[in-house]
Amino acid sequence: xxxxxxxxxxxxxxxxxNLMRSLLTSLxxxxxxxxxxxxxxxxxxxxxxxxxxxxxxxxxxxIVLPGSSTLGGARGGPGTGKPLTHADFLAIGKExxxxxxxxxxxxxxxxxxxxxxxxLTTVYGSTPDFFAIREWTIARGRFFNDSExxxxxxxxxxxxxxxxxxxxxxxxxxxxxxxxxxPCQVVGVLMSKGQSSxxxxxxxxxxxxxxxxxxxxxxxxxxxxxxxxVSATSPDEVAHAQMQVVGVLRQQHRLSDGQLDDFTVRNxxxxxxxxxxxxxxQTGMLRNVAAVSLLVGGIGIMNIMLxxxxxxxxxxxxxxxxxxxENKVLLQFLVEAVVLSAAGGLIGIALGIAGALTLAxxxxxxxxxxxxxxxxxxxxxxxxxxxxxxxxxxxAARMNPIDALRFE
Amino acid sequence: MAAEPIIRLTGITKTYxxxxxxxxxxxxxxxxxxxxxxxxxxxxxxxxxxxxxxxLGCLDQPTRGSYLFEGxxxxxxPKGALSALRLSAFGFIFQGFQLIARxxxxxxxxxxxxxxxxxxxxxxxxxxxxxARVGLAGREDHTSAQLSGGQQQRVxxxxxxxxxxxxxxxxxPTGALDTRTSVEVLGLVQSLHRSGITVVMVTHEPDIAAxxxxxxVVRDGRILSDEKQAPHDAVADLAAMSDKAA
Numbered sequence: 001x002x003x004x005x006x007x008x009x010x011x012x013x014x015x016x017x018n019l020m021r022s023l024l025t026s027l028x029x030x031x032x033x034x035x036x037x038x039x040x041x042x043x044x045x046x047x048x049x050x051x052x053x054x055x056x057x058x059x060x061x062x063i064v065l066p067g068s069s070t071l072g073g074a075r076g077g078p079g080t081g082k083p084l085t086h087a088d089f090l091a092i093g094k095e096x097x098x099x100x101x102x103x104x105x106x107x108x109x110x111x112x113x114x115x116x117x118x119x120l121t122t123v124y125g126s127t128p129d130f131f132a133i134r135e136w137t138i139a140r141g142r143f144f145n146d147s148e149x150x151x152x153x154x155x156x157x158x159x160x161x162x163x164x165x166x167x168x169x170x171x172x173x174x175x176x177x178x179x180x181x182x183p184c185q186v187v188g189v190l191m192s193k194g195q196s197s198x199x200x201x202x203x204x205x206x207x208x209x210x211x212x213x214x215x216x217x218x219x220x221x222x223x224x225x226x227x228x229x230v231s232a233t234s235p236d237e238v239a240h241a242q243m244q245v246v247g248v249l250r251q252q253h254r255l256s257d258g259q260l261d262d263f264t265v266r267n268x269x270x271x272x273x274x275x276x277x278x279x280x281x282q283t284g285m286l287r288n289v290a291a292v293s294l295l296v297g298g299i300g301i302m303n304i305m306l307x308x309x310x311x312x313x314x315x316x317x318x319x320x321x322x323x324x325x326e327n328k329v330l331l332q333f334l335v336e337a338v339v340l341s342a343a344g345g346l347i348g349i350a351l352g353i354a355g356a357l358t359l360a361x362x363x364x365x366x367x368x369x370x371x372x373x374x375x376x377x378x379x380x381x382x383x384x385x386x387x388x389x390x391x392x393x394x395x396a397a398r399m400n401p402i403d404a405l406r407f408e
Numbered sequence: 409m410a411a412e413p414i415i416r417l418t419g420i421t422k423t424y425x426x427x428x429x430x431x432x433x434x435x436x437x438x439x440x441x442x443x444x445x446x447x448x449x450x451x452x453x454x455x456x457x458x459x460x461x462x463x464l465g466c467l468d469q470p471t472r473g474s475y476l477f478e479g480x481x482x483x484x485x486p487k488g489a490l491s492a493l494r495l496s497a498f499g500f501i502f503q504g505f506q507l508i509a510r511x512x513x514x515x516x517x518x519x520x521x522x523x524x525x526x527x528x529x530x531x532x533x534x535x536x537x538x539x540a541r542v543g544l545a546g547r548e549d550h551t552s553a554q555l556s557g558g559q560q561q562r563v564x565x566x567x568x569x570x571x572x573x574x575x576x577x578x579x580x581p582t583g584a585l586d587t588r589t590s591v592e593v594l595g596l597v598q599s600l601h602r603s604g605i606t607v608v609m610v611t612h613e614p615d616i617a618a619x620x621x622x623x624x625v626v627r628d629g630r631i632l633s634d635e636k637q638a639p640h641d642a643v644a645d646l647a648a649m650s651d652k653a654a
């Protein structure tokens with residue numbers, strides 16, 4: 001053990017004698033490892049922000065939309081075909097075991113008025129489960145409850161933006177706002193979610209009970225439902241829940257085996273997967289760039305080690321002649337190469353973390369560099385030293401001491 | 409019955425191939441060196457004396473013949489065993505000092521001990537003692553560039569004796585030195601010899617060979633003559649030189 005330490009110290013001494021060259025040699029590994037860390041950090045950072053954004057939509061979410069109709073060859077969008085019904089919603093809630101929540105959702109854009117203030121916003125009619133599915137939390141007051149929902153009470157919950165626009169710094173709770181022609185009492189204000197990944201203000205909304213919404217704003221139509229939101233019991237159950245919902249709706253709509261679905265079930269997991277794939281492709285490409293610069297860095301180390309071995313031929317001759325074993329000479333030069341690349345790795349990790357921090361603060365990402373990747377980067381740089389240092393080290397160890405001593 | 413000689417060469421032949429040409433560097437060399445002798449091997453360049461030196465130092469292996477070192481056949485040993493033998497039993501004083509550049513005298517001297525796995529503290533101590541023995545106490549931290557030629561050769565001698573060798577091999581030990589420094593260095597070698605270490609010295613100068621107590625003359629790969637002689641005393645010669653200067 002003390003022998004190994006002594007050999008390592010010999011290697012350190014040799015590197016210190018050529019400090020500038022050692023640093024320049026390490027540059028390739030420094031850049032490679034730095035790029036690797038920044039790449040991984042930006043990949044993980046953008047993924048984290050993506051997941052955060054998807055989470056604001058509600059996890060495990062399925063969106064059921066009515067089908068489209070085809071009229072004379074022209075296909076309409078969702079809603080032009082057979083509409084969804086309140087009975088569909090009830091059936092899903094009753095029969096789909098993988099669905100934890102289901103909520104009917106209808107919405108319309110209206111002017112909301114308070115005294116001399118007014119604001120154009122989207123009003124949603126849904127059930128209390130809507131809040132759970134979309135993972136809303138309450139900032140002040142409360143959500144409306146089941147009995148208010150069933151009885152069609154004239155209550156509403158405001159999004160942060162609406163509350164601010166109408167009330168400013170004032171107290172919205174207990175106040176009555178006019179939603180189109182309907183006066184309704186504010187029972188709660190939602191916690192802000194900020195912008196969606198598409199840049200929309202998610203806090204610009206008012207939520208009223210579905211029955212209230214349908215009775216007061218949709219001319220008493222309590223049968224049809226604009227869309228149905230379903231939340232699966234767990235992320236693993238999303239696909240299962242989707243299958244069940246499709247089954248329930250096909251039965252509800254009395255579709256025979258050959259007929260196509262007259263509704264659409266969208267799965268946010270698919271959307272997330274697509275976006276993640278795009279992000280992965282990007283980081284994958286950057287990772288290749290990092291790999292190439294690590295390769296170049298390794299070749300640089302091999303190059304300098306070969307130069308160094310040739311330059312120090314006489315020194316190697318001395319070492320071998322006085323009785324250094326081939327293994328010890330090999331080890332010394334291998335340690336030199338590994339120290340070069342590992343030092344490069346450490347500097348690269350430091351620079352990479354600094355770069356990742358800067359990038360994170362500029363892009364507004366969370367700063368994520370896992371210790372795993374740091375140890376992987378360090379391991380890679382060590383491995384580069386071993387792989388690219390081996391050939392020059394073996395060349396040194398196999399020299400003939402007589403010829404080496406005579407080398408000019 | 410006399411004790412086993414430290415070196416016994418029997419029928420040593422070394423042939424190099426230089427393209428089509430065969431060069432006979434050593435032809436059927438047979439000689440012994442007794443323990444405690446100081447032998448000079450002299451000859452012009454190309455005589456085979458360097459090859460003989462390399463064979464004796466186990467840096468090169470003979471094409472044919474037997475080399476018993478302390479009674480043990482080493483002509484056919486594998487490389488690793490030869491390294492170990494050089495490390496433990498031999499001390500080398502190479503032509504042209506052969507110190508490691510930009511490295512302190514102490515580290516140069518301690519080098520064989522590093523490879524012999526001697527602990528660091530003991531290495532320092534022994535290297536310091538060796539440097540003191542060659543009169544370089546206080547210069548442990550000097551690098552080669554900061555030392556004169558004579559001092560560099562002293563560092564090389566300290567390195568040769570730091571591992572307590574049984575045989576010191578010196579290849580043109582005074583090659584790059586002026587007369588006075590040469591005699592100083594030879595005084596040092598003679599003192600090592602007097603302490604009981606066997607010395608084999610290769611030179612092409614009769615003046616230098618005169619300090620050994622046996623002279624072997626080599627020519628064309630063969631031993632031309634092998635005679636005991638009364639050696640010059642370096643210490644006395646130095647004193648004489650000083651008197652002349654005064």
